[in-house]
Amino acid sequence: MTSRNEILFERSQRLIPGGVNSPVRAFRSVGGTPVFFKRGQGAWLWDEEDRRYVDYVGSWGPMILGHAHPEVVAAVCAAAQEGLSFGAPTARELEMAECLTGLLPGLEEVRLVSSGTEATMSAIRLARGFTGRAKIVKFEGCYHGHADSLLVKAGSGALTFGQPSSAGVPPETAAHTLTLPYNDIDAVNRLFDQMGGEIACVIVEPIAGNMNLILPLPGFLETLRERCSAHGAVLIFDEVMTGFRVGLTGAQGLFGIQPDLTTLGKVIGGGLPVGAFGGRQEIMEQLAPNGPVYQAGTLSGNPVAVAAGLATLNRVQEPGFYDRLADTTARLMQGLTEAAHRHGVGFSAQSVGGMFGIYFSARPPASYGEAVACDRERFNRFFHAMLDAGVYLAPSAFEAGFVSAAHGEAELGHTLEAAERAFAALRE
Ligand code: PMP
Numbered sequence: 317m318t319s320r321n322e323i324l325f326e327r328s329q330r331l332i333p334g335g336v337n338s339p340v341r342a343f344r345s346v347g348g349t350p351v352f353f354k355r356g357q358g359a360w361l362w363d364e365e366d367r368r369y370v371d372y373v374g375s376w377g378p379m380i381l382g383h384a385h386p387e388v389v390a391a392v393c394a395a396a397q398e399g400l401s402f403g404a405p406t407a408r409e410l411e412m413a414e415c416l417t418g419l420l421p422g423l424e425e426v427r428l429v430s431s432g433t434e435a436t437m438s439a440i441r442l443a444r445g446f447t448g449r450a451k452i453v454k455f456e457g458c459y460h461g462h463a464d465s466l467l468v469k470a471g472s473g474a475l476t477f478g479q480p481s482s483a484g485v486p487p488e489t490a491a492h493t494l495t496l497p498y499n500d501i502d503a504v505n506r507l508f509d510q511m512g513g514e515i516a517c518v519i520v521e522p523i524a525g526n527m528n529l530i531l532p533l534p535g536f537l538e539t540l541r542e543r544c545s546a547h548g549a550v551l552i553f554d555e556v557m558t559g560f561r562v563g564l565t566g567a568q569g570l571f572g573i574q575p576d577l578t579t580l581g582k583v584i585g586g587g588l589p590v591g592a593f594g595g596r597q598e599i600m601e602q603l604a605p606n607g608p609v610y611q612a613g614t615l616s617g618n619p620v621a622v623a624a625g626l627a628t629l630n631r632v633q634e635p636g637f638y639d640r641l642a643d644t645t646a647r648l649m650q651g652l653t654e655a656a657h658r659h660g661v662g663f664s665a666q667s668v669g670g671m672f673g674i675y676f677s678a679r680p681p682a683s684y685g686e687a688v689a690c691d692r693e694r695f696n697r698f699f700h701a702m703l704d705a706g707v708y709l710a711p712s713a714f715e716a717g718f719v720s721a722a723h724g725e726a727e728l729g730h731t732l733e734a735a736e737r738a739f740a741a742l743r744e
Contacts, residue, residue, distance in 0.1 A: 320364045324352045345712040346696045351703070356383025358722035361708060369708035370727045372672075374718040376710075377525075377557050377582035380641075380670060381631055382722025388586050388627040395623035401615060408626065409617040415629050416584070416592060420566055422553065422574045426594030427603065428617040432556035432581030433461030435591035436519065438611045439577045440465060443517035443550035445609035446599045453507065453518040453549075455498040457527035457684030460519055460554050460579075468493040498524055499533045499682050504543060512547030517577075519552040522567035525716035526557070527687040529666065529673025531680070537573050544576070550599065556581035556591070557716065560629065562669035563638045570668070586628030588621035637721065641670040644728065645719040648672070651732040659739040662691070672717045674709075687714060698738050705734035 328335035336342045336350065343350045351369070355362040359382050361371045374380065381388060395408075409428060417423045429435050440452055440463070452465060460466040468478035468490045478493040480486070494515075496503045508515070518540050524530040544551040553575035558567040560583040568575055577595035584590050594600060602609045615621075631637070649665040649672055656663030665674045673680060676691035676698070695713035702709055707730070710717055 319349070321349050321352050324364060325349050340710075340712055340715070343711045345692075345714075346699045348700060348703075350711070351708065358382040358384075359720055359724070359727045367706065369703070369706050370723070370731050371708050372717040372719065372731075373708060373710050374720055375587055376715075377561060377671075377718050378585055378587045379718070380561065380583050380720055381586070381628055382720040383587075385586075385628075385631070385722075387631060388624050391623040391627035392588070392620055395620045398619070400620055401618055403614060406617065406619050406622070408619055408622045412584075412592075412617075412622050412626055412629075415626065416580070416594065419564055419629075419633075420555075420559070420568065420578060420594075422568050422576070422578050422596075423594040424597040425600035426592050427600070427611070428622070429591040429593065429611075429613055430589040430615050430618070430621070431461070431591045432554075432579065433463055433591075434613065435556060435579035435581055435593040436460040436466060436552075436554055437463035439552050439579050439593040439595075440517065440519065441611065442593070442599060442602060442609050443552060443577065445607070446550060446602050447516045447548060449514055449516035449549075450492045451494060451511065451514045452492060452516055453494045453496060455520055455524075455684075456495055457498055457530070457687060458519075458521045458524055458554070459526035460521075461556070464489045465493050466519070468495060497683055497685070498527075498530060499536050501533075501535055501539045504536075504539050508543040508547055512543065512549070515544075515547060515549040517550040517552050518544055519554055521557065522553045522555065522571065522573070522575075523558050523562060523668055523671070525671060526714070527684050528675060528681065528690070528714050529668070529671060529716040530682060530684075530687060531666070531668070532571070533682060537571055541573050541575075550576045552577045552579065552595075554579045558668075558671065559583060560632055561671050561718070563642075564632065583628060583632070584625045585621055586624035588624040589615075589618070590621045590625045631721075638669055641719065641721055642667070644723055645670050645672050648719060648723075648728055648731065649674070651728065652735050655732060655735045656739045658736075659743045661694070661739050661742050663739075667719075670719045670721075672719065674717065676713070694742060697742060701738035701741055702731075702734050705737065707731050707734045 469481040581591040645667040
């Protein structure tokens with residue numbers, strides 16, 4: 317019998333490229349039919365066939381309080397009653413700016429946008445405008461949204477100019493983007509020695525979450541900070557994923573390293589479209605209307621979206637919020653690892669705050685190369701076994717996972733029971 321998911325996907329594919337509005341949703345990596353969801357509550361999602369799942373995707377990070385949190389929903393409804401968009405300043409945007417600059421060490425000024433992509437794209441333009449330089453540096457396996465200059469992969473050889481990783485990106489654009497291996501301190505030093513004076517900025521995920529979860533090795537972020545300062549390049553921490561996810565002060569607070577610019581998204585919108593970029597006043601003052609770097613948005617600082625973000629940020633500031641979230645996440649990782657080892661499956665896991673990585677390898681990877689060397693086929697089988705048992709993991713071996721404050725003992729128990737059976741089946 318054809319399921320409702322299959323029918324919906326079949327119809328979607330005729331009208332929406334790949335049947336989805338963002339590629340990873342299409343299940344190409346894991347195979348099978350994507351699940352169409354109709355409802356979420358707390359840690360749970362319900363699909364169109366009324367099957368329920370413990371959710372570890374959390375809309376790819378924003379849903380840190382769980383789905384349809386009553387305070388967030390109430391804030392959204394109240395804001396909507398007062399008007400959906402004005403295209404003019406509101407007190408709520410100021411409140412958001414006060415909240416963000418108050419919590420994140422690197423933020424003196426901040427501007428709101430509507431997505432993570434807009435935030436990184438704007439931060440790059442600002443860094444170029446501020447320095448008057450063209451070259452930007454990124455790291456292999458990091459994702460910073462889909463702006464042209466950031467859809468670039470490494471060329472062959474250590475110090476080559478980048479090549480487009482998407483059709484439609486002119487090679488001339490990609491040539492300004494230099495790509496280095498994540499965590500490779502020597503490569504960073506060599507590049508700065510060779511052309512430090514030409515580099516406008518270095519953009520990095522201070523904890524990488526787009527090639528599974530990869531932690532920065534000791535000294536990596538410190539080297540970026542030192543070399544950028546020494547050469548007048550702007551250091552951008554892309555905290556779209558890590559911001560208010562790994563802790564209240566982001567990865568920058570966790571590691572005690574202050575970037576020049578920070579990009580944000582996901583949690584600060586509480587599930588509605590909000591992004592932000594901010595940093596040192598001297599740099600932010602280059603933005604229009606004060607300075608020559610243009611950047612704008614019809615729906616930037618949208619009142620309903622900002623209300624959702626503020627309600628979320630309000631809640632995460634409760635004492636002990638991140639301790640509890642980190643504890644739940646760590647216990648989940650421990651349970652999964654123990655279950656895997658009971659069944660002789662090569663597996664490891666780690667977490668920071670409410671963000672986690674699970675790896676079908678003996679130890680967590682430290683680079684893109686190590687991440688792609690994990691056993692992808694085993695992940696895919698594990699993913700489907702968990703899905704069948706009502707646990708929704710990211711449909712790719714190369715994504716970080718997310719736990720929300722709504723995940724409790726019942727959800728962990730359900731997940732670990734499913735995992736016990738999934739790992740047992742992997743051994744067979
Ligand atoms: N930067 C990082 C680190 C991200 O993880 C993402 C999205 N996953 C983006 C930027 C782009 O954000 P958005 O999808 O909201 O455009």
